[in-house]
Amino acid sequence: xxxxxxxxxxxxxxxxxxxxxxxxxxxxxxxxxxxxxxxxxxxxxxxxxxxxxxxxxxxxxxxxxxxxxxxxxxxxxxxxxxxxxxxxxxxxxxxxxxxxxxxxxxxxxxxxxxxxxxxxxxxxxxxxxxxxxxxxxxxxxxxxxxxxxxxxxxxxxxxxxxxxxxxxxxxxxxxxxxxxxxxxxxxxxxxxxxxxxxxxxxxxxxxxxxxxxxxxxxxxxxxxxxxxxxxxxxxxxxxxxxxxxxxxxxxxxxxxxxxxxxxxxxxxxxxxxxxxxxxxx
Amino acid sequence: xxxxxxxxxxxxxxxxxxxxxxxxxxxxxxxxxxxxxxxxxxxxxxxxxxxxxxxxxxxxxxxxxxxxxxxxxxxxxxxxxxxxxxxxxxxxxxxxxxxxxxxxxxxxxxxxxxxxxxxxxxxxxxxxxxxxxxxxxxxxxxxxxxxxxxxxxxxxxxxxxxxxxxxxxxxxxxxxxxxxxxxxxxxxxxxxxxxxxxxxxxxxxxxxxxxxxxxxxxxxxxxxxxxxxxxxxxxxxxxxxxxxxxxxxxxxxxxxxxxxxxxxxxxxxxxxxxxxxxxxxxxxxxxxxxxxxxxxxxxxxxxxx
Numbered sequence: 001x002x003x004x005x006x007x008x009x010x011x012x013x014x015x016x017x018x019x020x021x022x023x024x025x026x027x028x029x030x031x032x033x034x035x036x037x038x039x040x041x042x043x044x045x046x047x048x049x050x051x052x053x054x055x056x057x058x059x060x061x062x063x064x065x066x067x068x069x070x071x072x073x074x075x076x077x078x079x080x081x082x083x084x085x086x087x088x089x090x091x092x093x094x095x096x097x098x099x100x101x102x103x104x105x106x107x108x109x110x111x112x113x114x115x116x117x118x119x120x121x122x123x124x125x126x127x128x129x130x131x132x133x134x135x136x137x138x139x140x141x142x143x144x145x146x147x148x149x150x151x152x153x154x155x156x157x158x159x160x161x162x163x164x165x166x167x168x169x170x171x172x173x174x175x176x177x178x179x180x181x182x183x184x185x186x187x188x189x190x191x192x193x194x195x196x197x198x199x200x201x202x203x204x205x206x207x208x209x210x211x212x213x214x215x216x217x218x219x220x221x222x223x224x225x226x227x228x229x230x231x232x233x234x235x236x237x238x239x240x241x242x243x244x245x246x247x248x249x250x251x252x253x254x255x256x257x258x259x260x261x262x263x264x265x266x267x268x269x270x271x272x273x274x275x276x277x278x279x280x281x
Numbered sequence: 282x283x284x285x286x287x288x289x290x291x292x293x294x295x296x297x298x299x300x301x302x303x304x305x306x307x308x309x310x311x312x313x314x315x316x317x318x319x320x321x322x323x324x325x326x327x328x329x330x331x332x333x334x335x336x337x338x339x340x341x342x343x344x345x346x347x348x349x350x351x352x353x354x355x356x357x358x359x360x361x362x363x364x365x366x367x368x369x370x371x372x373x374x375x376x377x378x379x380x381x382x383x384x385x386x387x388x389x390x391x392x393x394x395x396x397x398x399x400x401x402x403x404x405x406x407x408x409x410x411x412x413x414x415x416x417x418x419x420x421x422x423x424x425x426x427x428x429x430x431x432x433x434x435x436x437x438x439x440x441x442x443x444x445x446x447x448x449x450x451x452x453x454x455x456x457x458x459x460x461x462x463x464x465x466x467x468x469x470x471x472x473x474x475x476x477x478x479x480x481x482x483x484x485x486x487x488x489x490x491x492x493x494x495x496x497x498x499x500x501x502x503x504x505x506x507x508x509x510x511x512x513x514x515x516x517x518x519x520x521x522x523x524x525x526x527x528x529x530x531x532x533x534x535x536x537x538x539x540x541x542x543x544x545x546x547x548x549x550x551x552x553x554x555x556x557x558x559x560x561x562x563x564x565x566x567x568x569x570x571x572x573x574x575x576x577x578x579x580x581x582x583x584x585x586x
Contacts, residue, residue: 016389023383024400030460031403033426034415048429094302103292109299111575116310118571120521122540123564126320126547126557127313130330150309157302182294211408213524214540218548229410233528245418252411263406267399274465275472 031256038250045246059250068223069251072231079141079227080209083148084202091156091201092194096186098157099164100172110161117154121214124150132219139221147215152205159204162276163197164190200273203266207259228255314564320557327551340558352558360534361542368451368538369519372458377512379459380466385496387467388474405464413528416457420444447535454526454536458519466511473507474500513574520567539563 037045039055063069097103098110128147129138137143167190175189191198216227226234232251237244263270321340325333342351352358387398404412419426420443428440443453477500485495501508523540530536532545543563547556 016386016391019382019386020391020397023386024397026460027400027404027464030412030415030419031407033419037418046424048424048426050426090302090305093298097295097298101291101295101298102288103295106295113306114575115568115571116306118517118567119310119314120540120560120563120567122521122523122543122547123560123567124310124313124317125544125560126325126330126553127316128309129327130316131308131313133330146309149305153302153305153309182291182298207406211410213408213410213527214544218544229408229524232408232414233410245421245424248414249418252414256407256411259406259408260403263402264399267395267402270402271398271468271472274468 031253031260034249034252034256037246038253041246059244059246060254062244062247063251063254067231068226069228069231069254071224072226072228073254075141075225076210076227076229079144079148080206082141082145083152083209084205086145086149087152087156087205088160088198088202090153091160092191092198093186094157095160095164096182096190098161099167110158113154113157117151117158119150121150125214125218128215129218138219139225141225143219144212144216144227147219148209148212151212152208155208156201156205159201159273159276160194160197163194163201167193196269199266200269200276203262203270204273207262210259317557317564318561320553321561323554323557325553325557327548327553330553333554336554340555352555352562357534357537358539358542358559361537361539364451364536365520365522365538365540368455368458368522368536369516372455372462373512373515373519375455375459376463376466376515377508379463380470380511381508383463383467384470384474387471401464401467403464404461405468407461409461409524410528412457412461413525416453416460417444417529420453444530445533450530450533450536454529457529458522458525461525462515462518466515469507469511469514470504473504477503510578513570517567517570517574520570521563539566 036049036052038059039052039057040049041056041058044054098106128150132138132143132147135143135146137146171189171193172185175185180189210227211229212227213229213233216230217233220226220230223231228251232248232255235244235248235251320330320333322335322337323333324336324339338351340351342349342353344350383401387394387401407415420428422428422440422442422445425440425443427443428437431437432440441449443449481499482495485499521540522538523544526536526538526541527544532541532549537545539559540563543556543559545556546552546559550556
């Protein structure tokens with residue numbers, strides 16, 4: 001009797017670990033295969049391999065040689081960082097008002113912000129194009145910073161409001177009794193306590209800005225002003241049928257490695273941020 | 282200072298704190314949206330937006346010599362609507378089922394769970410463009426690893442043209458989207474699973490109730506609100522899909538989504554009037570669904586407080 005129970009349990013355990021293995025392989029395999037491809041060159045590319053056969057850095061050199069890819073990376077870093085800074089600054093003060101002050105129209109305001117975060121980007125494309133051209137920011141990284149606020153700002157306000165609601169009331173009351181102004185409360189009392197929330201929100205906004213494609217494709221014109229997703233999408237060979245897959249995969253790996261590293265380091269925070277953005281509301 | 286005047290002062294300062302955020306959103310979202318809707322009633326062209334002239338409903342629908350013209354009479358647009366809806370329905374359903382399985386697996390306490398959760402996050406972190414490129418290589422008709430695998434296990438006898446074949450390209454798009462966004466679904470549901478009370482599970486175990494029954498009778502009803510939120514977020518996201526389709530199958534009509542159609546009119550054909558009409562139509566679809574979601578959310582889940 002106990003032996004059949006053991007056998008049943010063993011079978012169940014094996015099945016479970018098999019499922020986990022399938023989940024892991026399914027998640028990681030495309031990235032693994034991209035790395036594998038990026039180290040191949042010439043005719044090796046056209047032989048399907050499941051394990052590394054040779055390691056050649058040629059594709060990684062070609063990505064940078066004679067292209068603006070280095071500049072593209074710098075562009076992405078600058079645009080994403082600027083978007084994060086502006087969103088956090090504007091988001092923090094807005095979240096304070098939304099989370100800690102009871103005023104008329106607060107519920108409506110929250111709903112309006114949530115609605116903006118659901119805007120299809122293409123619905124503002126022509127209007128935003130006009131604004132950006134009117135401000136003289138077409139083919140300019142500042143134009144992208146402005147455009148990206150449409151999705152990072154509502155998200156930042158929403159998540160920071162959720163986090164700020166959880167701050168203890170006593171601290172705020174003590175500060176008010178000491179005669180602190182609202183600005184003092186935000187920057188001297190809450191800011192030091194909100195670091196984890198700010199890092200989480202900033203990280204998610206950074207990833208969203210880094211990955212954005214539609215605005216970056218439409219609002220920039222020259223190679224030197226492009227961000228990395230657009231640069232990767234536009235890598236082409238001498239003809240439609242001769243795409244340099246090795247180089248494309250090398251570029252893909254370069255763009256992705258920093259993100260994967262960030263995600264692995266901050267995975268707990270990212271999960272809490274994602275759920276604060278969606279479920280808790 | 283009296284209690285109520287202090288309250289009033291705080292309420293006033295609230296608007297002061299919100300002002301920078303509101304002004305920015307009006308500049309990047311409110312005003313551009315109004316302009317896009319306005320352009321949809323004009324014959325605007327990208328080369329000179331200022332020369333736009335009001336033409337009424339012409340971009341949407343008009344009759345000339347007994348023939349209907351405009352967006353609502355455009356077979357390609359209707360095809361893009363159909364593609365978008367099919368894509369949304371199928372991909373979100375598949376992601377829901379797979380996400381639930383992943384979430385249930387990650388909810389079990391086992392050695393290395395942290396590592397597995399990290400691995401699951403990787404597809405979510407990879408830029409959509411990059412995942413589209415990685416997959417177009419894997420789906421390559423001649424040298425792709427997917428064809429190699431399928432032929433290796435004898436499922437197909439000749440390589441398939443995944444991204445070019447009219448019948449297969451939507452399958453390919455859905456497959457990549459499922460790979461990319463199942464983790465998001467799984468994490469949202471995992472968060473809900475981890476907030477469940479433990480005691481009723483122990484009671485069920487003592488009573489010897491079958492785990493499948495427990496799942497449908499206890500777990501599912503309890504995490505339903507979180508599941509609904511995840512589905513709505515994903516569905517709204519899927520309806521505006523652009524990047525993946527643009528890169529994986531370019532401008533093919535077989536997979537063209539409403540966003541791809543609108544951008545093609547706006548930028549490639551420089552027809553801002555017509556493209557804006559297509560954008561406005563997509564905005565209306567999403568706005569209606571958002572309103573329905575907010576209404577239901579207020580009623581059942583207290584979204585927005």
